Amino acid sequence: MPVSSFFGMQTSLRGLLAHQRMLDTTGHNIANASTQGYSRQEATLQASRAVQLTLTNNVNTVGAQLGAGVDVTGFRRIRDQFLDSQYRAQNTNVNEWNAKADALDTAELSLAEPGENGINQQLANFWNAWSDLAGAANDNSAKQSLVQKSNGLADSIQSVRAQMVAAQERAQGQYAAITGPGGEVEKVATELADLNKVISQAMMVGESPNDLLDRRDLLIDKLSGYGQVSVENLDSGSMNISFVDRTNGTAHPIVTDRTATWSGPPIGDWNPGGEMGGLLATGKTPGGMIAGYLNQIDTITSSLVSAVNAAYGGEFFSVGTPAGATVKVADALQANPSSVTAGSGAAGSNDLALKISQLRGSAAIDGEYKVFVAKVGGDLNEAQRMQGNAQILTDSVENRRQSVSGVSMDEEMSNLVRFQRAYQASARAMSTMDEMLDVLINRTGKVGL
Numbered sequence: 001m002p003v004s005s006f007f008g009m010q011t012s013l014r015g016l017l018a019h020q021r022m023l024d025t026t027g028h029n030i031a032n033a034s035t036q037g038y039s040r041q042e043a044t045l046q047a048s049r050a051v052q053l054t055l056t057n058n059v060n061t062v063g064a065q066l067g068a069g070v071d072v073t074g075f076r077r078i079r080d081q082f083l084d085s086q087y088r089a090q091n092t093n094v095n096e097w098n099a100k101a102d103a104l105d106t107a108e109l110s111l112a113e114p115g116e117n118g119i120n121q122q123l124a125n126f127w128n129a130w131s132d133l134a135g136a137a138n139d140n141s142a143k144q145s146l147v148q149k150s151n152g153l154a155d156s157i158q159s160v161r162a163q164m165v166a167a168q169e170r171a172q173g174q175y176a177a178i179t180g181p182g183g184e185v186e187k188v189a190t191e192l193a194d195l196n197k198v199i200s201q202a203m204m205v206g207e208s209p210n211d212l213l214d215r216r217d218l219l220i221d222k223l224s225g226y227g228q229v230s231v232e233n234l235d236s237g238s239m240n241i242s243f244v245d246r247t248n249g250t251a252h253p254i255v256t257d258r259t260a261t262w263s264g265p266p267i268g269d270w271n272p273g274g275e276m277g278g279l280l281a282t283g284k285t286p287g288g289m290i291a292g293y294l295n296q297i298d299t300i301t302s303s304l305v306s307a308v309n310a311a312y313g314g315e316f317f318s319v320g321t322p323a324g325a326t327v328k329v330a331d332a333l334q335a336n337p338s339s340v341t342a343g344s345g346a347a348g349s350n351d352l353a354l355k356i357s358q359l360r361g362s363a364a365i366d367g368e369y370k371v372f373v374a375k376v377g378g379d380l381n382e383a384q385r386m387q388g389n390a391q392i393l394t395d396s397v398e399n400r401r402q403s404v405s406g407v408s409m410d411e412e413m414s415n416l417v418r419f420q421r422a423y424q425a426s427a428r429a430m431s432t433m434d435e436m437l438d439v440l441i442n443r444t445g446k447v448g449l
Helices: 007-031 081-111 119-135 140-179 184-204 210-226 274-283 289-312 331-335 351-357 363-405 409-443
Strands: 041-047 051-056 061-066 070-077 229-233 239-244 251-256
Touching: 007 041, 007 070, 007 409, 070 210, 081 140, 081 210, 081 274, 081 289, 081 363, 119 140, 119 351, 119 363, 140 184, 140 274, 140 289, 140 331, 184 210, 184 239, 184 251, 210 229, 210 239, 210 274, 274 289, 289 351, 289 363
Parallel strands: none
Antiparallel strands: 041 070, 051 061, 229 239, 239 251
16 A cells, blocks of 8 residues: 555654653652552553555565554553552551550550559558558557558559550540441441442443552552451452451451442451451450450459458458459548557557568569569560561561552653653654655755755
8 A cells, every 4th residue: 555645744743642641651650759559650552553565676566564653552550469468468467566565555554663653662552551550559640641551552553443444445446436337447448339330430441540549459458457358359340358357267348349348347256457456455345455454453452452351350441343443441441540450459469460561472462463564564565576577577568569669750750851852753753754745745846946
């Protein structure tokens, strides 16, 4: 077939348009260099379909193909699904330990140990007050001081327990805010369902909605912080997304194709990992770590009350249920501190006061409390250590993911220069063709020119 004189103009135009699109894509990358979840994009080029020619020389006729330039076939985002999967697994792990460390740090701070306001110091003051009373059995000021120090101990126990209950309730509130009606998971599920709908519609007509795909991946990353997620890609471009119980592998749907299906967490125990798993591990009742601490405080309080009352031969402390929240000095003694009895014999005897003061250092009270403080501190240290390790692994995977998907300003600036030069070259080729056509149209046939 004959070739139009304007064929070269069309070829140059394709080059101009293609490199303009590549410059546009580079500008889009630079503009979103700091956008969370953005994946760098690139225009994909393909040589245009060649023109079939028939060439005749003095010997024979042969066929040939004349290149017709370049076409932009699409715009693809640079993304590695394997690294996405790795990141989400590590993100689940680090958020679980973050939640645990945060809750345990609050519990540990409530102990105020070591310090003047901690139970350990209040216990020491309590034992000292009994020793002082043993040395001055009839001294009403010593009895008054004993009642005050005893109240201080009871108040300290109640305060520590109340602060731990507050930490437990805080964890439960955070869990409800994530999983409950109108919570974070439900909001993300609704947006994901909408994105699935738009993305699948675009893909059905051959489009690649890269920015919407980035938004969907960012939301899945967010979900992976709440718990372990499972993602199933559908042929339509949509997805099924679920939380996975790490104990038995049961899937709990969040989004099914274009429909948000999250109806709240399952009833009963489950192990989703992530922030939800960390909050459950520390705050659930019963079975959570803080619930265990509360039981230990109640046990130590009951041991204290039983031992002191037994040695006193009557009710010095009164206690209800739970013990740590209700312990107090008996009302009769608070109303009349001088009625405290130091001895069981004649006036001036001090055998009861001595007996109680000798409880100092007992394994069931002081010893058990020290074990308890060590356990809380040990649990916190372990959570913080695991949190640090998990953060290092998460950062490592994220750095690898960014090396693939992230925008490198150096690379984009280099691309700007490269595409600009290519655009200028195409423009130069078009100008040359224009000059040739000008000669052909305006000057051919004019003698002497």
